[in-house]
Amino acid sequence: xxxxxxxxxxxxxxxxxxxxxxxxxxxxxxxxxxxxxxxxxxxxxxxxxxxxxxxxxxxxxxxxxxxxxxxxxxxxxxxxxxxxxxxxxxxxxxxxxxxxxxxxxxxxxxxxxxxxxxxxxxxxxxxxxxxxxxxxxxxxxxxxxxxxxxxxxxxxxxxxxxxxxxxxxxxxxxxxxxxxxxxxxxxxxxxxxxxxxxxxxxxx
Amino acid sequence: xxxxxxxxxxxxxxxxxxxxxxxxxxxxxxxxxxxxxxxxxxxxxxxxxxxxxxxxxxxxxxxxxxxxxxxxxxxxxxxxxxxxxxxxxxxxxxxxxxxxxxxxxxxxxxxxxxxxxxxxxxxxxxxxxxxxxxxxxxxxxxxxxxxxxxxxxxxxxxxxxxxxxxxxxxxxxxxxxxxxxxxxxxxxxxxxxxxxxxxxxxxxxxxxxxxxxxxxxxxxxxxxxxxxxxxxxxxxxxxxxxxxxxxxxxxxxxxxxxxxxxxxxxxxxxxxxxxxxxxxxxxxxxxxxxxxxxxxxxxx
Amino acid sequence: xxxxxxxxxxxxxxxxxxxxxxxxxxxxxxxxxxxxxxxxxxxxxxxxxxxxxxxxxxxxxxxxxxxxxxxxxxxxxxxxxxxxxxxxxxxxxxxxxxxxxxxxxxxxxxxxxxxxxxxxxxxxxxxx
Numbered sequence: 001x002x003x004x005x006x007x008x009x010x011x012x013x014x015x016x017x018x019x020x021x022x023x024x025x026x027x028x029x030x031x032x033x034x035x036x037x038x039x040x041x042x043x044x045x046x047x048x049x050x051x052x053x054x055x056x057x058x059x060x061x062x063x064x065x066x067x068x069x070x071x072x073x074x075x076x077x078x079x080x081x082x083x084x085x086x087x088x089x090x091x092x093x094x095x096x097x098x099x100x101x102x103x104x105x106x107x108x109x110x111x112x113x114x115x116x117x118x119x120x121x122x123x124x125x126x127x128x129x130x131x132x133x134x135x136x137x138x139x140x141x142x143x144x145x146x147x148x149x150x151x152x153x154x155x156x157x158x159x160x161x162x163x164x165x166x167x168x169x170x171x172x173x174x175x176x177x178x179x180x181x182x183x184x185x186x187x188x189x190x191x192x193x194x195x196x197x198x199x200x201x202x203x204x
Numbered sequence: 205x206x207x208x209x210x211x212x213x214x215x216x217x218x219x220x221x222x223x224x225x226x227x228x229x230x231x232x233x234x235x236x237x238x239x240x241x242x243x244x245x246x247x248x249x250x251x252x253x254x255x256x257x258x259x260x261x262x263x264x265x266x267x268x269x270x271x272x273x274x275x276x277x278x279x280x281x282x283x284x285x286x287x288x289x290x291x292x293x294x295x296x297x298x299x300x301x302x303x304x305x306x307x308x309x310x311x312x313x314x315x316x317x318x319x320x321x322x323x324x325x326x327x328x329x330x331x332x333x334x335x336x337x338x339x340x341x342x343x344x345x346x347x348x349x350x351x352x353x354x355x356x357x358x359x360x361x362x363x364x365x366x367x368x369x370x371x372x373x374x375x376x377x378x379x380x381x382x383x384x385x386x387x388x389x390x391x392x393x394x395x396x397x398x399x400x401x402x403x404x405x406x407x408x409x410x411x412x413x414x415x416x417x418x419x420x421x422x423x424x425x426x427x428x429x430x431x432x433x434x435x436x437x438x439x440x441x442x443x444x445x446x447x448x449x450x451x452x453x454x455x456x457x458x459x460x461x462x463x464x465x466x467x468x469x470x471x472x473x474x475x476x477x478x479x480x481x482x483x484x485x486x487x488x489x490x491x492x493x494x495x496x497x498x499x500x501x502x503x504x
Numbered sequence: 505x506x507x508x509x510x511x512x513x514x515x516x517x518x519x520x521x522x523x524x525x526x527x528x529x530x531x532x533x534x535x536x537x538x539x540x541x542x543x544x545x546x547x548x549x550x551x552x553x554x555x556x557x558x559x560x561x562x563x564x565x566x567x568x569x570x571x572x573x574x575x576x577x578x579x580x581x582x583x584x585x586x587x588x589x590x591x592x593x594x595x596x597x598x599x600x601x602x603x604x605x606x607x608x609x610x611x612x613x614x615x616x617x618x619x620x621x622x623x624x625x626x627x628x629x630x631x632x
Contacts, residue, residue: 006308006309009308010305010309013294013297013301013304013305014294016301017294017296017297018296059294062295063291063292063293063294063295064290064291064292065292065293065294066292067259067286067288067292068292068293070257070259071257071259071281071284071286071292072281072306072309073278073279073280073281073282073309073310074278074281074309075278236554237553237554237555238553238554375551376548376551379544379547379548379549379551380548382544382547382548382554383542383544383545383548385544401551401552401553402547402551402552402553403553404553404554404555405555419555420553420555421555421556
């Protein structure tokens with residue numbers, strides 16, 4: 001198992017004790033969105049996936065895991081990549097967990113879903129998540145959750161909303177650029193990781 | 205594999221902030237022995253340990269750790285166990301989960317030893333980290349360190365918040381660990397009882413500087429504690445009165461042994477205990493510099 | 505082996521260990537070739553530093569009481585070695601010096617001292 005994979009498993013174990021809360025949020029969102037099942041996937045990507053992706057930082061602050069990362073035989077770069085790997089895993093897991101009920105619910109409600117619509121929703125989910133994480137993670141890695149908490153976690157979302165509003169983006173307009181939007185999301189994440197890796201090391 | 209020194213710091217300086225810094229910190233521990241790093245809160249103990257372990261950078265000087273120049277290869281951390289006065293594990297992990305989580309990172313992890321140590325320490329595999337008492341939490345961290353076969357154990361303030369029974373157990377655990385000649389221990393403390401008996405070497409640190417380092421007996425021999433009446437211990441030439449304390453009833457200070465002969469006959473000159481040395485070295489000079497030292501409080 | 509350390513006797517810990525092990529060897533309680541615990545094991549059991557324990561062993565070895573095996577432990581040497589004899593002679597001298605000091609204060613002369621010594625030896629002989 002590679003070092004980054006081991007780090008991802010460490011994050012999984014870090015958040016594992018709090019899985020019930022995660023499932024509760026998932027259930028609640030599905031309940032609320034039962035009437036608009038085609039929006040389930042992006043909604044989860046905006047609300048649930050970042051929550052899971054950020055959770056190791058929340059626990060780390062409380063439990064002093066920064067010390068653990070410094071004591072374990074792991075280079076700092078691996079710890080950093082491990083955070084991003086965990087974020088990607090959170091996204092994949094959340095979207096997978098959302099796509100299945102979305103398909104079932106749209107079937108039951110008779111809403112047309114699948115193919116092009118599904119691809120659009122997944123793309124939308126990806127870019128919303130990617131931008132959010134790309135902004136949050138370097139801050140979280142540099143300052144820790146406690147110091148950026150509310151501002152840091154809501155600001156990216158507000159920025160994304162503002163961009164959508166100002167650019168008059170609609171689902172239809174995105175549809176024409178699906179591959180490009182995927183690449184843009186990926187580029188945002190990669191840039192973020194590079195930034196985080198080169199940020200000056202905290203003194204303390 | 206086995207180097208002569210477990211670690212050696214030479215001229216280490218590190219800017220911490222708030223006007224506090226480590227300055228020219230040098231000391232070393234031969235492999236196979238215990239060193240106590242003694243100083244008041246804010247003296248620089250934790251910063252020194254963090255520099256030693258490569259957990260923070262330093263500006264000047266060099267550090268050798270288990271035969272490697274810090275920061276050495278990352279595998280060096282396989283050989284080091286770090287025990288702080290608190291755990292750095294998720295509170296909701298059970299002790300069995302602690303093992304499952306940490307094991308993949310260590311090449312020499314020994315699960316049988318982990319279970320055997322927990323049983324020996326009276327820790328339940330099903331207990332949660334957050335439910336452990338301070339003493340139990342420390343024993344858990346020791347069990348982790350011994351299970352990945354660390355050769356150097358570093359304790360930061362292990363005895364703070366421990367009851368005497370747990371402190372005594374710690375002394376026994378360290379004794380067992382040191383049966384292997386390749387094993388070494390560094391502990392920092394502001395409590396000088398219990399552990400001073402087992403300490404082979406001492407380093408006294410104050411205000412970010414090493415005041416004295418060496419074998420314990422040499423350090424004890426290097427100082428004398430002097431006591432006199434309220435009017436004594438004044439106007440002395442060639443004698444530095446360390447941590448002078450003057451009250452209406454008398455005056456007390458620490459002096460270097462070679463200077464003790466310069467004192468008059470009316471004062472009582474005695475061999476100090478380690479605690480007396482620590483108290484006098486750690487207490488701020490009586491008038492002038494009190495505020496200056498106050499600033500460096502709690503910044504370690 | 506039995507070592508009981510006092511924290512308040514004023515005698516350094518290494519000295520206490522040395523004297524007690526030395527006495528046990530001289531009295532025959534620790535027989536020739538019997539194994540002593542390793543420095544590290546003894547340090548652990550007495551909860552004292554390794555350097556202190558090592559000093560006691562080093563001095564016992566220098567005085568010919570024990571031989572240390574690096575990395576293992578130590579064992580008791582035969583009592584008739586020259587160094588031990590010297591040690592015993594020194595003890596005899598010390599004891600006699602004490603007797604002489606007391607005799608001077610009591611005003612005893614050489615004849616009377618020798619009579620006392622003869623008496624003690626005779627009594628010991630009869631007991632044996």
